[in-house]
Amino acid sequence: MKEQFVSYIRELQNTITSRLEELDGKATFVQDKWQRPEGGGGRTRVIENGNVFEKGGVNISEVHGKLPESMQQYFGVNDADFFACGLSLVLHPENPFVPTVHANWRYFELYDEKGEIATQWFGGGQDLTPYYLFEEDAMHFHKVCKQACDGHNPNFYPKFKERCDEYFFNSHRGEARGIGGLFFDYLKETDKMTMKQWYDFVTDVGDSFLEAYVPIVEKRKNIQYNTENRDWQEIRRGRYVEFNLVHDKGTLFGLKTNGRIESILMSLPPYVQWRYDHHPAEGSEEEKLITVLKNPADWV
């Protein structure tokens, strides 16, 4: 499973970065390979100052060794060896009418004293963060998410859509980070699902990413925008930063356990604003977005 999923994310990283470079038409991904002193490493690919993408990263990592102490408590185990691998991506477009997107697909193994697998699970998902709400884009993104789920179990989409709304929530603001998508974690073997079936599910979601996101970018990337649109985007990006630094478990885990900082924080947007007590004008497009973020909608 480990080898199979590692091959999968390596190939997916290639597929996604090629397609995004083609879409951007100007910037290319710059690759940094890094080693983790305690075991493993990664391949970070970052794009900056493109025609479409102002900043973004599509990163893979495979790490292993002794489970860090901070994570022992989290998983409720003592001394144990672990293996973790995954692909993480965040894309911040320059045009405020093109949404930011985040996706992640990961696999985890914990070993017993004999070095055999004690537990294993998949996690991940994909979610969209628009600055202006185009309902047809939200519907398209969720429809593709649903299609990737439905072949496996008709309950998956509603369940993992709800988890996404719950997880990507800035509780201190009382609003969602974006308009959601899918989020799942601890996908372990049950009497209904083997690990092989979870693998098929997670890779189907991974395979759906470009179809979910690229058509939206193509449709919106040439919309004219002004300074007000851009200010709004940068203010909203501030909320993205707040979520990632205050609430996101993956980011905090990375920061507190000696992860590769630059690979973790590639998720932060390039230009960001904070204004005191900012509120969009009543009846504006900006306010329309906030209304949906405060009350997550059903899109399919």
Place this chain on the structure above:
Amino acid sequence: MKEQFVSYIRELQNTITSRLEELDGKATFVQDKWQRPEGGGGRTRVIENGNVFEKGGVNISEVHGKLPESMQQYFGVNDADFFACGLSLVLHPENPFVPTVHANWRYFELYDEKGEIATQWFGGGQDLTPYYLFEEDAMHFHKVCKQACDGHNPNFYPKFKERCDEYFFNSHRGEARGIGGLFFDYLKETDKMTMKQWYDFVTDVGDSFLEAYVPIVEKRKNIQYNTENRDWQEIRRGRYVEFNLVHDKGTLFGLKTNGRIESILMSLPPYVQWRYDHHPAEGSEEEKLITVLKNPADWV
């Protein structure tokens, strides 16, 4: 003590905001009074788009009621009533050669079942975050901090200076947020110090703030700067955001216990940048700053 310190911070807020308005010469502080549903409230004063100050706040609050659950564990007590008051300020100048400053002075009371004071303490400090290092400014700031301490106990300055270096540290970056100052907490009655003596100490530090900061602003506010200087300032402001959202106990406590979000997050800078794996040029002024942040210096 409670009444005395509340009067003190109210007056100090007036003194500081008047002097800063005079220094800015263009923008004035806008005041928001707010109530806390569970008891108490505050007076937030924010300045934006000035000649000198791009964004900043000088806020006071007095809150009381039942100690929130999250704080019970933190203080190691069960159900208890509390009272807390303080002044918090952060100023982000527009000119990259003028440092950002933060200060806070606070007083806390915890009550027993009879409503009598079970514990009481002071906390706070002041610290400087330059974007370009002028050693004479760092020396001036620390000299004023030391003078405020020395009349009370010659050990206070070295002790609280060290605590400041330890506290305002971005451990995930291996660098300090700025060049420090003073940080102290849990200043409780001992056989050497009565609460009245701690009050005198904390208010002497409060009274020293303008003397510590204003001469630096006056000296640097008219230095010409270019886009590169400004980019550097905005990138460094990113580290300020990282500290406040990831490590600062006050901010996180506020965010997780239904504090007034806009008053807490007034500390975040107006324009901020994140670039992937950014490093200043070898031998540059920007690199000189980083060297000091990685190895906090003795300034007096």
